[in-house]
Amino acid sequence: MQVPASRNWLLPFHRAILARLIPEDGNEEDRDRLVLLAPGLGLRRIVATFLYAYANSKNLVLFLNASASELAGLNNDLKALGVGHDTIRSIHHEVSGKQRSEAYMEGGILSITTRILIVDMLTKRIPTSLVTGIVVLHAENVTPTSTEAFIIRIYRQENKQGFLLAFSTHVEQLAASALALQTTMAQLRLRNVDIWPRFHQYVDRDLGQNRADVTELHQPPTRAMRMIQAAIVECLEATLGEIRRSKLAVEVDDFQAESMLHKAFDTIVRKQLDPVWHRLAPSTKQLVGDLSTLRTLLHYLVSYDAVTFYMYLETVLAANAGEPGRTRQSLWLLSDASNVIFREAQRRLWCETDGSSELVLETPPKWALLREILDEIEQDAQQRSAPILIMTETERNAAQLRIFLAHADEDPAQPGRPVMAASFAEYVAWKQNMAQLHQTSQVPSDTRLSEALQSKVARAPQYKRRRVRGGMTAPAQTHAAHSVHVPIAPAQTDAHLLQDMHTDECTVDDTYFGVIDPGDIVVLHTYHGDDDDAILEALCPGYVIMYDPSPRFVRQVEVYRRLHHQSLRVYFMLYTDTLEEQLYLAGLRREKDAFERLIRQKATMAIPLTADGNVEEDADQRMLRSLSTRIAGGAARHTIPTVVVDMREFRSTLPSLLHAAGMQVVPATLQVGDYVIAPEMCVERKSLPDLVQSLHSGRLYTQCESMSIHYQHPILLIEFDQDKAFTLQSLGEMKHTKPITPRTAPNDLEVQGKLVLLTLAFPRLRIIWSSSPYATAEIFAELKQNYDEPSPATAAAIGMDNGTLSEQAFNLTPVDMLRAMPGVTAKNYTYLTNHIDSVQALCHVRLETIQQRIGAEPGRRLYTFLHTQLVR
Structure with a gap:
């Protein structure tokens, strides 16, 4: 393989990286690797050069996790290298299955969404064994539950010769824990990792020559900016102190002032509290939200002009005064430091002297x-x-x-001055519009503008x-x-x-x-x-x-x-x-520390190997795969456990975990349910947000109705996030739940009440609560015991009858009565409902007609049941 020889395209350290990805001696056994590169050192340049070497119809290279802008940039780079326009072809949801099959056979470099690729792999639309290799960007996002891990697992099962390369510049995420890098490499099934920080010997040698x-x-900030920043930091520390005093928030004790300036600080605090979020009081939850607001104020102080910053402060104040469901005003707004923030922010725009207003407009x-x-x-x-x-x-x-x-x-x-004057004029117009929407009495007195000040704004140069x-x-x-x-x-x-x-x-x-x-x-x-x-x-x-x-x-x-x-x-x-300087310096330190941790982990990391040299499964995968041995009570099975999965469900992590558990995952377009795990058993899976939305819209009622019509065992599976609390509502929210009465409107019922009504409407519906996708995989394995495997074609055909589903949706009770009668089964009842209007009409049908519909013996049993007089 040859790479471009232009001296204006690659530096020596770029060529050193590529030499490990494209061995000149033809030894391609160890080219599979994860490449970690410091941001800004030319990752796109390296990836484009690698793809340049495979840009021909003899190869089929799959490109994953590239955004639209990244694809456009790579195609521009490849065009500059002389391989033509749109070398990387994009495969997305608008490309039909036939067109995808043709594209796979044509070869070249294809950028495919993970959902489409995994479906095409499972349906054998793509010749996986003929794939030359896979290139994965943003390797930091590959986790045990990601679709990328699912794709690579199938790829390595069916293709032992193709290459696999992964790239990432987000080293802090990979160094977040002691096992993060090892877990990512295990999911990528890679044994080699190359780490290239800015202080790498080769990089420093190349970039150190003729420094720019x-x-x-x-630039020192103004006095007002210093005072505002100090007041915001004081409010941040006080807010975090209130969270620390919560008995359930001990996890945040280690956070210091420097940690609060990190871009993801409020996200980290929320993640720490997620396991006990349902036990937190509403006031504590409000404090967590205040952390995000205060950090935003710190950022806007140095990035916004004085007028825009003050406008944002007023929106924060208005939101606290009128936000629905807020139990009280944020504590930081009641502090002395808050008064400093608002006072100094206003003085950056105008000041009051001797009863008159004077424009300042600090630039x-x-x-x-x-x-x-x-x-x-x-x-x-x-x-x-x-x-x-x-x-x-x-x-x-x-x-x-x-x-x-x-x-x-x-x-x-x-x-x-002219720019600030124009911005201030916009602010005055905004205030006037707000006054028209709300009564003047609702506007805080300290935010009103005097007529004299407004006249000065009107005379400001435009x-x-x-x-x-x-x-x-x-x-x-x-x-x-x-x-x-x-x-x-x-x-x-x-x-x-x-x-x-x-x-x-x-x-x-x-x-x-x-x-x-x-x-x-x-x-x-x-x-x-x-x-x-x-x-x-x-x-x-x-x-x-x-x-x-x-x-x-x-x-x-x-x-x-x-x-x-x-x-x-x-x-x-x-x-x-300022925050700007601290974030810049702290970011450099965090990146350097992350690279040093990764280098130490690489030196001590052990990647277990199987007999054929592949990466051994991790503990989670071994646990999932062991579930298949428990199906049918541990008895030997002659068929692979099969689950028919709706196409839309491949956005979730569950299909990947089912496959890791040893089940055969068959994609299909299902009209009824999300998963068919047995001929008689259908599952509708709901995450919490989807559950609430489906209950409010009534869509879940229709879905449960369809499952009850077509399956003997309809199941509603409610799946929780494994990193969050296993509960529907917090204790504080439960205290305010309205009592359920016969007069209560359905839209006013809480989630529990609507679920109760759902079970009353569909007695055969079973609700299963799952704490995580891993638990769901285990539940499916247990449910499949002693049941036959589902037919993908039959599962896809259910609900496709012309008019049957819509007509029966309004006659669920008579259908249940019919299916309870002797001789009527889940398979033959539709032959009766399609030709007989009602139960009353069925009583007047001749024996021969019934037997023609459902068979001789079932027809005789049904006719005898309908025409046998009960003895008192």
């Missing part, structure tokens, strides 16, 4: 720093002419900076539509640093292309269609992961300004500069002593 000219600029400090950077670039641009790339975290920041740069010269003393030539803000201007705005998307990076920018208050009309000098191009772009490589390659910037910090993009710039040997100056902007 990086200027770190630390984000980074705006002034950005202006200084552009001034410096303007001076340097006299020696060289090169595009300027400004990177932001969100599109909102990019949109505001576009307006700021386009109008920075309107007020040289306060370059951001943006005016201006014409820009060649990216210049005005014909008389000769510099580009402060005024040029040419938005260039990754797919539209031609220097001749100008776009119109429209906002509510500002419009920049680009009407010049000539050639633009590279030094007059300023591009604002948001971070999009590996897609950012494309903007660097297409724009070839001479200056990069990172308005928001991103370790991934820093490495992407390093790789780009090393590949092209281009002079590049990088400006790195960061708020000092």
Whole structure:
């Protein structure tokens, strides 16, 4: 196999990685491996090069877990390598089964959704034994219950020669526990793992040469921002302290102040409390929600302007005042620190002096720093002419900076004043609209605006539509640093292309269609992961300004500069002593620690092997497979236990666990039920959210009705999340449950009440409670004992009779009466219901007619029962 030889495509460490994936000596026994790469080091470049080596009709390579943007980026890379457009073909739900079969036989590289692929594997639509190999992205998502693990299990059972490669850049998730990496590799059935951090010897050697000219600029926040941040942190600590004081929340004792700044902190706390969530008081649950709100405020403080931040504060206050079901206002809103937050946030906009209001409109400090950077670039641009790339975290920041740069010269003393004035005018209009929706008395007094202040807003300078030539803000201007705005998307990076920018208050009309000098191009772009490589390659910037910090993009710039040997100056902007700085530094530490833990785990990790060299099953899989030996009381079976599964159920984890338990999983389009585990037994599986929704909509009643008509043993299986409490309601919610009375409307009944009514309506319906998908697999194995195996064709045909199901749905009681009569069985009763209108009409039918419908002996027994007079 050959890889592209261009020196502008791969660095030496890239080639070292590929050499282990595509052995030059032809020894492909050990190429199956998991590759862990630090974000920003060029994973897409490596994957595209590997696929380039297999991009022909002689191979059939399956590509899993790629998003739409990742597929588009990989196809662009493969096109640049010269293998044609859309080399990776996408197989999704709109592609018919016939078209999929043709695509499999044509070969090439196919990106397939996991649900479609597992169904095609089970139905033998895809020649699994002929698959050249499988490539899995986002390997961190492969778990014992994932569909990817199901696919790989079948792949390795039927194909021993094909390769299997997995890639991931989410090392923190794989290092979260001592067994996370080992579990992932066991599910992938891999024995080898390659770990490539930024501090790897090869990586550091390549990127350490001719380092980029990086200027770190630390911008202090304003006094008001410091006070608000300190107050929010105080509220966070107080809220966490209240959670710690809960007797059931001992798991969160280890969290410290630095942990609270982690992006997933509130999610981690909620996960810790999930097992006892039903036992928590409503006030404790509200505190957990407050953690998320306060962390959001910390993030918005440094990412939003003062006006937008204050608007968000008012929405939080309004939500607390009028949110349905809220037992009380959040505790942090009653604290002194909360008063500091609202007071200082308001003072960033206006202040009250001597009974009058004065507009302040504090601009984000980074705006002034950005202006200084552009001034410096303007001076340097006299020696060289090169595009300027400004990177932001969100599109909102990019949109505001576009307006700021386009109008920075309107007020040289306060370059951001026009932008803030326009934002404040929008805020006043928003307040007026809110006042129209709600009465004035419902608006808190401290959030009303005086008429004098509103008049000042009305007199504030507004943006005016201006014409820009060649990216210049005005014909008389000769510099580009402060005024040029040419938005260039990754797919539209031609220097001749100008776009119109429209906002509510500002419009920049680009009407010049000539050639633009590279030094007059300023591009604002948001971070999009590996897609950012494309903007660097297409724009070839001479200056990069990172308005928001991103370790991934820093490495992407390093790789780009090393590949092209281009002079590049990088400006790195960061708020000092803020959440932004702490998150950036803490993120770097966590990543480094995660790589070090993974390296230690690799050195001590033991992957058990079977006799044929494959990875041995883990404990969960062995437990599931042992269930098959208990079917039929442990007696020897001559047939494989079979379960017919509805196509839609392959979105869940249960089919994979049933297969791991040794059962044959047969996909089918079922009209009645989700699982058919015996000819007489049908199961409708419901998760808790689906159960509640089905009960409220009435869909579950119809489903149970259909099962009761067509199966002797209809079953409703209610399956819980294995990581959450095994309960329907919390104790606090149960205290407020309305009593069930004959006058209570069905929509007002709680879940338990509706389930009781369901069992009363369908006496033969059985409800099974399952604590997890693993428990469900064991339950199915026990239910199948002493029953025949279901027929997939018969199960798929049930409910397909023309008009039978809809007509019988309204006559369930007479049908139950009929099926209870002698001679009538689950198989022959439909022959009677399709030709006889009612039980009364059946009593007048001749014996010969009944025997023609259901047989001689069953007909005689039924006729005798109907016409035998009871003796008193």
